[in-house]
Amino acid sequence: MDWEAALALALVASLVVVLARGWASPAAVMVAGLVLFVLTGLVPVVVAFSGFSNPATLTIAGLFVVARAVRDHGALEASIDRLLGDGTRSAQAVLVRLVPAVAALSAVVNNTPVVATVGPLLRERAQRRGIAASKLLIPLSFAAILGGAVTTIGTAPNLVVSGVLAQRGIEPFDLFTITPTGLPIAAAGCLVLVLLAPRLLPDRRSVHEQVAGHERDYTVRLRVLPDGDAVGQTITAAALRELDTTYLASIFRQDHEIAPVPPDTVLEPEDELLFVGQVDDIRDLLRKPGLVEAEQPQTRLLDGVGHQLLECVVGATSPLAGATLKETSFRGRYGGAVVAIHRAGEPVRDKLGGVRLHPGDALLVLTDGDFLERWQGRADFAVVAPLEVSRPVPGDGRRLLTLATLAGMVVLAASGVVPILVAVLMACSILVATRTISFHRALDSLDRDVLLIVASAIGVGLGLETSGAAALVASAITGLADATGPLIALAAVTLGTIVLTELITNVAAAALVAPIAIDVATGVGADPRGFAVAVAVAASASFLTPIGYQTNTIVYGLGGYHFGDYWRLGLPLVGIVTTGLLLLVPRVFG
Numbered sequence: 001m002d003w004e005a006a007l008a009l010a011l012v013a014s015l016v017v018v019l020a021r022g023w024a025s026p027a028a029v030m031v032a033g034l035v036l037f038v039l040t041g042l043v044p045v046v047v048a049f050s051g052f053s054n055p056a057t058l059t060i061a062g063l064f065v066v067a068r069a070v071r072d073h074g075a076l077e078a079s080i081d082r083l084l085g086d087g088t089r090s091a092q093a094v095l096v097r098l099v100p101a102v103a104a105l106s107a108v109v110n111n112t113p114v115v116a117t118v119g120p121l122l123r124e125r126a127q128r129r130g131i132a133a134s135k136l137l138i139p140l141s142f143a144a145i146l147g148g149a150v151t152t153i154g155t156a157p158n159l160v161v162s163g164v165l166a167q168r169g170i171e172p173f174d175l176f177t178i179t180p181t182g183l184p185i186a187a188a189g190c191l192v193l194v195l196l197a198p199r200l201l202p203d204r205r206s207v208h209e210q211v212a213g214h215e216r217d218y219t220v221r222l223r224v225l226p227d228g229d230a231v232g233q234t235i236t237a238a239a240l241r242e243l244d245t246t247y248l249a250s251i252f253r254q255d256h257e258i259a260p261v262p263p264d265t266v267l268e269p270e271d272e273l274l275f276v277g278q279v280d281d282i283r284d285l286l287r288k289p290g291l292v293e294a295e296q297p298q299t300r301l302l303d304g305v306g307h308q309l310l311e312c313v314v315g316a317t318s319p320l321a322g323a324t325l326k327e328t329s330f331r332g333r334y335g336g337a338v339v340a341i342h343r344a345g346e347p348v349r350d351k352l353g354g355v356r357l358h359p360g361d362a363l364l365v366l367t368d369g370d371f372l373e374r375w376q377g378r379a380d381f382a383v384v385a386p387l388e389v390s391r392p393v394p395g396d397g398r399r400l401l402t403l404a405t406l407a408g409m410v411v412l413a414a415s416g417v418v419p420i421l422v423a424v425l426m427a428c429s430i431l432v433a434t435r436t437i438s439f440h441r442a443l444d445s446l447d448r449d450v451l452l453i454v455a456s457a458i459g460v461g462l463g464l465e466t467s468g469a470a471a472l473v474a475s476a477i478t479g480l481a482d483a484t485g486p487l488i489a490l491a492a493v494t495l496g497t498i499v500l501t502e503l504i505t506n507v508a509a510a511a512l513v514a515p516i517a518i519d520v521a522t523g524v525g526a527d528p529r530g531f532a533v534a535v536a537v538a539a540s541a542s543f544l545t546p547i548g549y550q551t552n553t554i555v556y557g558l559g560g561y562h563f564g565d566y567w568r569l570g571l572p573l574v575g576i577v578t579t580g581l582l583l584l585v586p587r588v589f590g
Contacts, residue, residue, distance in 0.1 A: 106147030228290025530589030543570030
């Protein structure tokens with residue numbers, strides 16, 4: 001092993017460790033890794049940053065714009081309402097309609113905005129029907145992931161792998177190269193979701209919620225004003241005792257805690273009252289005279305015009321992840337005050353300012369009327385949803401134009417009349433030129449973190465190739481295949497990609513494994529495009545944790561899931577993907 005290959009492998013191993021431990025955001029880690037490859041001379045500067053002009057990166061950017069237009073004007077809410085129907089009362093009946101539709105849409109539209117739009121609506125509709133949303137939201141995410149494996153434009157790893165093929169002088173994917181492999185796997189996976197999700201996924205509702213159909217609990221701390229009306233009153237007299245869906249858990253008084261709280265307890269100045277309950281009662285509590293938020297006294301905003309309570313889920317690549325509200329200056333930066341935090345099925349009872357936020361945390365935020373417009377679709381929050389989901393408004397002419405543009409893009413890309421990138425850029429141009437989506441909103445739709453990860457990962461992948469590290473790893477796998485057969489080599493590539501996807505990001509996993517997979521295929525005499533398809537599909541097979549894929553993070557906060565809820569349904573899907581690739585790739589690609 002020469003020193004270049006050894007150094008490249010050491011750098012990649014370090015990147016994997018840093019990403020897996022969450023010490024920095026994935027985008028920052030990948031950019032830093034690319035810079036290190038350049039500084040150590042493992043990849044020339046001109047080659048290293050070619051990922052920023054790579055057709056895969058530009059295509060992904062264009063697809064973000066198309067997805068935003070579909071989200072804004074595609075009437076997804078109305079479509080979901082029709083899919084669910086007014087009489088649906090069982091989780092399985094909902095999944096029979098929902099799963100195939102979401103998978104089909106995700107085959108041509110970026111799945112992250114699909115899940116971010118449908119997720120809050122699905123939860124609200126499920127609660128209205130007395131169905132546990134926790135039995136629907138993980139299947140929503142998994143169906144979107146499976147749908148992304150059906151076409152080349154379904155998800156970013158497919159485009160990244162196609163770009164790696166082109167760089168190696170091999171014919172890249174057309175729109176349906178992945179379909180003969182991905183479609184059967186997606187169909188089998190969707191069937192498993194419908195059959196097993198209602199049985200394997202837990203009911204995360206509280207006992208009260210199961211009866212009343214309310215949303216999950218939050219906590220809020222209120223402080224008794226020294227000159228307020230509440231001083232000297234008992235809990236009962238202050239009307240803090242018998243609330244419909246909220247209870248007073250404890251009182252913090254000077255250096256001690258009163259818990260449980262007797263109804264005849266007299267309130268004293270500066271008492272901190274910890275309430276646990278539903279959003280509606282928390283909203284009422286924030287209006288009570290003599291009480292203010294203990295940490296962020298902005299309850300007066302509730303009396304203003306245009307203020308609202310929103311639920312915001314922290315994204316996997318958000319600058320909030322790993323930081324506290326105080327460290328990020330949340331109020332000044334975002335224009336809202338966090339009233340409560342919900343994590344992994346439980347309300348957070350610690351003082352909010354010192355809570356270190358995790359991806360998937362759900363924040364109850366008191367905001368102005370423009371918050372939703374400013375932050376929806378940005379990487380800071382995986383989803384921003386009003387607590388009271390309104391009925392969808394019928395679409396105008398822009399809906400028809402958006403859907404026609406989407407269909408035209410798919411037809412052009414599928415026919416081969418123009419390359420996929422050109423078809424996507426034409427769709428973006430039409431949408432912006434007709435003001436279906438403004439230029440400013442188109443720019444806002446770009447997930448800059450994802451684009452940085454894609455471009456940097458392509459550069460790091462080139463570093464593995466030019467340093468000889470990819471050939472070295474491929475040689476080891478090829479030697480194993482010589483002793484056991486080519487199928488073992490395909491299995492090693494597939495499983496290695498799946499493991500990396502859960503540890504780092506799917507895009508990074510695809511970019512790092514693709515050069516190795518191509519060399520392995522060449523070494524065992526197989527079609528490199530077949531091994532590349534295996535990498536693309538396996539890179540999206542993130543079914544075991546809430547942090548491997550953005551859509552998993554979105555539903556983690558919305559559904560009140562625990563970390564371990566994912567593998568229950570995810571393990572069968574990983575088995576389907578692995579088995580499907582081992583059976584189909586040799587047959588489809590000879």
